[in-house]
Amino acid sequence: MILVVLGTQELPFTRLLEQVNDLKEKGIIEEDVIVQNGHTPASQFKHLNATPFFSYDEMNELFDEASVIISHGGTGSLITGIKKNKPVIAVARLSEHGEHNDNHQTEIVAQFKETEHIIASNNLEEDIKRAYGGFKPAPYESGQAQIITMIRNYINNI
Numbered sequence: 001m002i003l004v005v006l007g008t009q010e011l012p013f014t015r016l017l018e019q020v021n022d023l024k025e026k027g028i029i030e031e032d033v034i035v036q037n038g039h040t041p042a043s044q045f046k047h048l049n050a051t052p053f054f055s056y057d058e059m060n061e062l063f064d065e066a067s068v069i070i071s072h073g074g075t076g077s078l079i080t081g082i083k084k085n086k087p088v089i090a091v092a093r094l095s096e097h098g099e100h101n102d103n104h105q106t107e108i109v110a111q112f113k114e115t116e117h118i119i120a121s122n123n124l125e126e127d128i129k130r131a132y133g134g135f136k137p138a139p140y141e142s143g144q145a146q147i148i149t150m151i152r153n154y155i156n157n158i
Contacts (some may be wrong), residue, residue: 002037003066004048005059005077013072013099016091018122020070021045028125031156034062068131070124076111082140087131088118089119 004020006013017040023029024047029034035050036040036059038087042050054062059080069081073092073118092106093099113120116138121127 002033002068003029003031003062004037005071005074006038006040006070006076007077008053009037009074009093009100010039011073011093011101012041013038013093015097015099016065016070016072017042017048017050019091021047023100023125023128024048029115029128030054032118034066035104036062043155064087068128070121070128073087073109075108076106079119079140082112082117085137085139087135087146088137089121089124089127089131090118091121091124 002020002056006016011144012113017035017037018033020029022073033048035045035048036054037052038049039052042128056142063080063084063086066081066086069086069088071077071081071090073090078088078090090109091103092103094106096097109118109120112118117140118137119127119130119135
């Protein structure tokens with residue numbers, strides 16, 4: 001199963017659903033596709049099993065069961081897939097398509113790509129082939145301890 005995660009942003013992300021639906025229709029995606037579509041209308045996509053929102057436990061289970069995750073560029077969705085050692089394909093929401101207020105997701109996606117945690121999508125069909133071809137994300141290491149140390153050092157030096 002492929003899990004598509006659009007997050008909770010109030011602006012629609014129809015562009016990604018159109019791409020996924022098209023690849024499913026063409027037979028390039030053979031698995032079932034489950035979509036957490038949030039506020040994006042999805043009833044017109046006949047090849048996608050879309051639900052606006054899932055509970056935390058349901059989402060956690062879907063992430064566990066997914067063979068590939070296709071996600072918007074939100075940090076929570078990306079990190080969840082990475083921590084579960086899943087191939088994650090990230091597609092940034094873009095302001096020029098009315099998908100977000102700005103393009104901060106491009107920066108998030110670029111950073112996770114640079115650290116080899118995700119596949120930053122340029123061509124979804126090719127990216128899916130890469131995900132199935134054995135892409136493994138670099139292990140996720142939280143920077144929390146490092147951040148806490150930096151804050152402590154800053155406070156101690158005031």
